[in-house]
Amino acid sequence: MRKISVKLKITLWITLLMTILFLFLVAFTLFISRTVVLSSARQQLISTTRNSVGNISFSQGKLSTTEGFSFYQNGVSILVYSQAESLLAGQLPVSFTAKEPFQNGQVRTVEGASISYVVLDLWLPSSWEEGVWVRGLMEVPRNEQTTENLIKIAAIALPVFILLTAVGGYLLVRRAFRPLEQISATAQAMGEAKDLSRRIGLPPGRDEFSRLAQTFDQLFARLERSFEAEKQFTADASHELRTPVSIIKGACEYGLKCDETPEERQETLEMIARQAEKMAQLIGQLLSMTRLDQGTEGARLEPVDLGVLVEGLIRERGYEEDKLFLSVSPGVKVRGDGALLARLTENLVENALKYGKPGGHVWVTVKSQGEEGILEVRDDGIGIPKDQQEKIWQRFYQVDPSRSDESNGVGLGLSMVRQIAQLHGGTVTLDSVEGIGSAFALHLPLWKEEA
Secondary structure (H helix, E strand, O other): OOOOOHHHHHHHHHHHHHHHHHHHHHHHHHHHHHHHHHHHHHHHHHHHHHHHHOOEEEEOOEEEEOOOOOOEEOOEEEEEEOOOOOEEEOOOOOOOOOOOOOOEOOEEEEEOOOOEEEEEEEEEEOOOOOEEEEEEEEEOOOOHHHHHHHHHHHHHHHHHHHHHHHHHHHHHHHHHHHHHHHHHHHHHHHHHHOOOOOOOOOOOOOOHHHHHHHHHHHHHHHHHHHHHHHHHHHHHHHHHHHHHHHHHHHHHHHHHHOOOOHHHHHHHHHHHHHHHHHHHHHHHHHHHHHHHHHOOOOOOOEEEEHHHHHHHHHHHHOOOOOOEEEEEOOOOEEEEOHHHHHHHHHHHHHHHHHOOOOOOOEEEEEEEEOOEEEEEEEEOOOOOOHHHOOHHHOOOOOOOHHHOOOOOOOOOHHHHHHHHHHHOOOEEEEEEEOOOEEEEEEEEEEOOOOO
């Protein structure tokens, strides 16, 4: 059995509820119509009867009326009865056959043979003990025709109302569910085409479906970044590990086939150890960059004294004092993650030492300028050609591969430097002249106490 869609279920519920509401309004209208008719009749009876009493007098057993008085006015029959309840004047309607006792000043409804009446009795005294009863009697207007017409109109209007409600409700529900259909279609297309770049792309809105679509777009973006990071990691690792693995495999095969001297065996083991260390270093850096890409290794921003951090790092690494010169301005506090900034600084310094000329120097400077804290690492090395200055930020790119021996990294340092800077809301600039040297400068927002 085919299941009914949610849109159709909601449409049916809306139609049912609106139909019930329509029928309730018809019944309510009929009730109000009858109530209004009865209330109008009672008010007319009271007014006419009280006015008639003023035009009737009874004295010494004689009944008299003023000129122009009529016993039938405005649909009200005026009857005059003796104290013994005998009819003295007026004409009793033929259809009024009920034996209704007299009640002074009480308006009530009395059912006749086939017609309802409203009745009002007023006592008109002529002396302390004598007087007459004046009874006002009015037929309750029949509204059968009104009721019949209303029911006919309702019978004609109800199918049209149901049809309009069903069509309008379905269109409204379909429009409301359109974002959900787009979400489903986008997710299905992503699954079939394996294209994580697709987005729902709904315009911003305040309703629940718009917020859901935006949440899914953010989720799809994170999934895409995760898969791209995984692909990047796999491609980088497979590409860069191929060389050290080949070297290790070749050294092992040579050692197994050939009868090496102890010195040759020692050299082979040292080469294998260097390549294993290079592989471990590569995997560690790739994992760190992947975590940064995915956001699993975020920056915990807090006030960091950049000068103290750099001084501690230089001292801990034990760089040669006659080769590396440090200049630090006090109180340069930035918003940053100490561990990531230490890694960034170490990469810049190692890069400067690596590409410095023999006997060259490296200058590390920490200062503040305007609203920024600046870390500058400058060397007097080989410099970087103009056409390669933008490429150095790419992964595994090296300006002079011949200077990268087996222990000097794999070309991920500067790529990680830019990534960490962007994570802190900062930038890294390069000023380099070929044959003279290079200067890398990290610009970070200063820490503000009110922040």
